[in-house]
Structures are given as structure tokens and as C-alpha cells.
Amino acid sequence: MLVSEGSSTSAREAITLLGLSGHHAEFCDPSPWCLARFSWLVGKFHRCPGLRDDPAGYLAYIEQRLADEKFDVLLPTHEQGFLFARAKPRIEGRAGLALPSFESYRTAHSKAGFSRLLDRLGLPQPPTQIVRSAQQLREAVRFPAVVKTSVGTASHGIWFIRSAADLEGALHDLGAAAFADEVLLQDLVAGTTEKAQSVFCRGQMIGFHAYRQVMPGVGGGEAIKQSVKRPVVRAHPEKVGQALDWHGALSIDYIMPDDGGAPLLIDCNPRLVEPFNAYRSGVDLVRFLLLISQGATPAALPEGREGVLTRLAVQALLGCAAGGGTRRDIARECVRLFAKREPYAGSTEELTPVRSDWISAVPLAVTAALLLASPKSAIKLARSGFGAHLLDLTSIRAIEGLES
Known part of the structure; x- marks a missing residue:
């Protein structure tokens, strides 16, 4: 491979x-x-x-x-x-x-293209507008809101707008060049972020898994995840995959609103995102992706177990520091992680599985040492992940x- x-x-x-x-x-x-x-x-x-x-x-x-x-x-x-x-x-x-056709991939990869597809399919999303200038954005915004560039990944290119000052800050970060493409403006919906992961074989869904964020990390990532069963949500990526004749992995983020409303689709990643929680839940999406890559047409997988907890220790430490944690707070978090105390009790490490792959302890140890030396370096460390492997x-x- x-x-x-x-x-x-x-x-x-x-x-x-x-x-x-x-x-x-x-x-x-x-x-x-x-x-x-x-x-x-x-x-x-x-x-x-x-x-x-x-x-x-x-x-x-x-x-x-x-x-x-x-x-x-x-x-x-x-x-x-x-x-x-x-x-x-x-x-x-x-x-x-x-992989699907390039046209289908481009639709899923673009936040504006994905939003238009949801409209066409009648699938739920927060109230959304596509704007092409700073003036249009100022005129259309309703607080609270989310501003997104059409290209962006891992929460890069996203601003949460709760005031006029936030809006001006976002416009400063965006700059005039961002409006050469399309910029999305969405209402900010209070709720829990969850993710639906799927694998398709020529437009037919053969694998599905969903998990919710139990504890946030940094930059929109998860420090702790828990597998969930979402039959209502499953139908949404299935409809997207059929419309795009999708072939390969497809992941969709959605919000479960606090007011009990219907799930709202908010983002699409035309790839497999962090598949370990699915694997621990009994849904080996990577194996099925390999099978269809080699031309097989496997039977659909049953859904996995719900309630399975996994953690990303690096994200937990970064999230602690980025949230204003002191050296003492970070040291306590290290102890909780090592001893598997709450909130990590019952969870399995997915990013740095030291027991099965001991050398993976190196990036975890380096992250902990850097944060203990300078807790304020968390954001800089997190941004170092936006490297040359990403598109602009x-x-x-x-x-x-x-x-x-």
C-alpha cells in the first residue's frame, strides 16, 4: 500500500x-x-x-x-x-x-459546491448564503454566524462571528483575495458536533459509522470521541453519495441542535477522516476501502457498536493549553491521560498507540514537553499541521x- x-x-x-x-x-x-x-x-x-x-x-x-x-x-x-x-x-x-469523477470530487471538496448540492437534494443545513465581497458579507450577516472560505480543512478558514468586532477581525484575516473565490455565511447553530464516515462502491454505501465529540481538542478537532447510532443521519450521506456516484471514502460533519431539531449538515470531507473509532466499534472502513480500490464489490457492513470511547492524547494536551491551561494544568492532564482517569477512563488511544507501536510515544512526549515549557505555544503547534500536504x-x- x-x-x-x-x-x-x-x-x-x-x-x-x-x-x-x-x-x-x-x-x-x-x-x-x-x-x-x-x-x-x-x-x-x-x-x-x-x-x-x-x-x-x-x-x-x-x-x-x-x-x-x-x-x-x-x-x-x-x-x-x-x-x-x-x-x-x-x-x-x-x-x-x-475515487469518484473529478467533477464529483470537486463538488464535495468545495464548501460552496457542497452547500449547493444539499439545496438541490433537499437535505438540511443551517441557513446559508454565498457572498463574493466584504460589503455583501457585512450586509448579510446575522449574529451569531459562521464565515467559511470555500476551500479549507481541519477548521482552517473558519471564523465564528458573535459581534461586529468579530466580523471586522474575520474580514481582516480573509483579505480581498478570499473573495476571488466564494465565501459562505451560515447561521451559528448551538449543538453538538458529530461526524458521519462512509465508504461507497460506485454510488452505493457499503460502510457507515458516526461518532460525537465528547471533549474538544484544538482547532475543531476531537480529544475524546464516542461512537453513536444515527439512522436518520445515515440517509443523508447515502443520498449525497448516490447523487455524486461516489466511489471511495466520504465524511460529513453535522450538528445535533440543542433545541432538539433535525441534524444539520455543515461540512464535507471527500476522504476517510480518523478511522480508528470506527475500527474499535467494529466497522473497519479502511479494509473496505482497500477492497473497492482493488475492484471488489463487497457486501454492506452492519453498523458498529455505540458508546465506544477513543481519545487523542495530543489533541487533549493542545486543547488544555489553548484553553488557557497553565503548566500545572497540563501536568495534571498528563497524569490523567497516563492513569486513564476521568474523562479518559474506558477510552482507547487512537493517534499514538504506544502499546502496539512504542515509537509513537515520541511526538506525544515532544508535544507534552513543549507545552510544559510554553503553554502559549499550543496554537502555533496546532497550526504546524497545516503543512505542504494541504491545498490552497x-x-x-x-x-x-x-x-x-
């Missing part, structure tokens, strides 16, 4: 599951210090050009790896799927790859101009 990158939490978890299942997994990444380097489950690391800065160079590197070595599957774990969907004719036949408007335009 050739994994498309090793910097994201999703890639790190996929590599864990591949290794524990006995697969030989190799990965490409521009950073020699990415998360996946700290794992004995990895067969080989390939240092490659960055997707964001050099998409054509990254694609050429992947093509060369597939030509030089025999890989059964090319597994896109993050935004590399946008490039691979565009260049699918150049990759097919060299390795198994589960410039790289997206470059990929759209590539020959398929």
Missing part, C-alpha cells in the same frame, strides 16, 4: 490499522518529521515534493514510485485525492485507487489546469 501522505491524523491512523492488519504500508510526505515517521508499522518513507507548493512535481513523484515499485493500492488519506481524481487516467492500471486556491487552480 502506498499512502499519499504522513502528516495528517487520518494518515497516521490509517497506517496503524494497515500495519495491525498485516499490510505492508509505505507513505510519501515532504516532511521528514511528520507523524507517520514515528511508527514501526511503516515499511518505507518516501520524501516527496509538497502537494500545495508543487502539485505537478508531487504527481510526477507518485507516478515514478508506481512505475518503479509494485503497489496494490494507492490510498489518498487527505487532499491528494483532489489531484488523483484529476489525474486518474494517468494512475489507473498502476495501482488500485478508489493557487494549487487548486494549478491542478484544475493539469492534463488528465
Whole structure:
């Protein structure tokens, strides 16, 4: 298996599951210090050009790896799927790859495109407007609100607006260049964030899992997750996947409103997001993604167990520090994590599984040490994850101009 990158939490978890299942997994990444380097489950690391800065160079590197070595599957774990969907004719036949058409991928990848699709399908979302200038945004905003750039991942490019001062701050961060694309304005709905993960085979859903955020980390991530059963929600990504004739992994974020209203879809990730909670719940989405990548048409998976708790210790520590925690608070959090005390009792570590992969303790230990030295470094550390493996408007335009 050739994994498309090793910097994201999703890639790190996929590599864990591949290794524990006995697969030989190799990965490409521009950073020699990415998360996946700290794992004995990895067969080989390939240092490659960055997707964001050099998409054509990254694609050429992947093509060369597939030509030089025999890989059964090319597994896109993050935004590399946008490039691979565009260049699918150049990759097919060299390795198994589960992706929809480029048009479908682009619709799901764009927040504006996804919002329009929800409208067309009659699926629930918060009241949403698409604006193309700062003036339009000022005229349309109703507090509280959420402002989103059409391109963004892992809560990057999102502002929560509760006052005029928040709005001006968001406009300053956005700058004029952001409105060259589309900007979304949504009502801010109070509720619990949950995520629906699915795998499709030529438009048919064959795997589904949902979990809720029990404790937030930093940047919108989860420090503790709990699996849930959401039959009402399941029908929504199923309808999206059918409309897009989706092939591969698809994840959708939604809000369970505090007022007891219907779930509201708020974001789409055309990829597999952090699959470990699903695995612990009995839904091995990675295995099914490998099967359809190799041309199989497996029978649909039953839903997994609800109530399964998993944790990301790195996110917990970052969240503690970013929330104003002192060195003493961070030290206490380390003790609670190590001793599995509340709120971590009964949970399984998914990002740094030290018992099965001892070297994964290195990034966890380094994070703890840096935060104990400087709790204010939490935001900077979290932002370091927005690296060269992610796309921006410039790289997206470059990929759209590539020959398929």
C-alpha cells in the first residue's frame, strides 16, 4: 500500500490499522518529521515534493514510485485525492485507487459546491448564503454566524462571528483575495458536533459509522470521541453519495441542535477522516476501502457498536493549553491521560498507540514537553499541521489546469 501522505491524523491512523492488519504500508510526505515517521508499522518513507507548493512535481513523484515499485493500492488519506481524481487516467492500471469523477470530487471538496448540492437534494443545513465581497458579507450577516472560505480543512478558514468586532477581525484575516473565490455565511447553530464516515462502491454505501465529540481538542478537532447510532443521519450521506456516484471514502460533519431539531449538515470531507473509532466499534472502513480500490464489490457492513470511547492524547494536551491551561494544568492532564482517569477512563488511544507501536510515544512526549515549557505555544503547534500536504486556491487552480 502506498499512502499519499504522513502528516495528517487520518494518515497516521490509517497506517496503524494497515500495519495491525498485516499490510505492508509505505507513505510519501515532504516532511521528514511528520507523524507517520514515528511508527514501526511503516515499511518505507518516501520524501516527496509538497502537494500545495508543487502539485505537478508531487504527481510526477507518485507516478515514478508506481512505475518503479509494485503497489496494490494507492490510498489518498487527505487532499491528494483532489489531484488523483484529476489525474486518474494517468494512475489507473498502476495501482488500485478508489475515487469518484473529478467533477464529483470537486463538488464535495468545495464548501460552496457542497452547500449547493444539499439545496438541490433537499437535505438540511443551517441557513446559508454565498457572498463574493466584504460589503455583501457585512450586509448579510446575522449574529451569531459562521464565515467559511470555500476551500479549507481541519477548521482552517473558519471564523465564528458573535459581534461586529468579530466580523471586522474575520474580514481582516480573509483579505480581498478570499473573495476571488466564494465565501459562505451560515447561521451559528448551538449543538453538538458529530461526524458521519462512509465508504461507497460506485454510488452505493457499503460502510457507515458516526461518532460525537465528547471533549474538544484544538482547532475543531476531537480529544475524546464516542461512537453513536444515527439512522436518520445515515440517509443523508447515502443520498449525497448516490447523487455524486461516489466511489471511495466520504465524511460529513453535522450538528445535533440543542433545541432538539433535525441534524444539520455543515461540512464535507471527500476522504476517510480518523478511522480508528470506527475500527474499535467494529466497522473497519479502511479494509473496505482497500477492497473497492482493488475492484471488489463487497457486501454492506452492519453498523458498529455505540458508546465506544477513543481519545487523542495530543489533541487533549493542545486543547488544555489553548484553553488557557497553565503548566500545572497540563501536568495534571498528563497524569490523567497516563492513569486513564476521568474523562479518559474506558477510552482507547487512537493517534499514538504506544502499546502496539512504542515509537509513537515520541511526538506525544515532544508535544507534552513543549507545552510544559510554553503553554502559549499550543496554537502555533496546532497550526504546524497545516503543512505542504494541504491545498490552497493557487494549487487548486494549478491542478484544475493539469492534463488528465
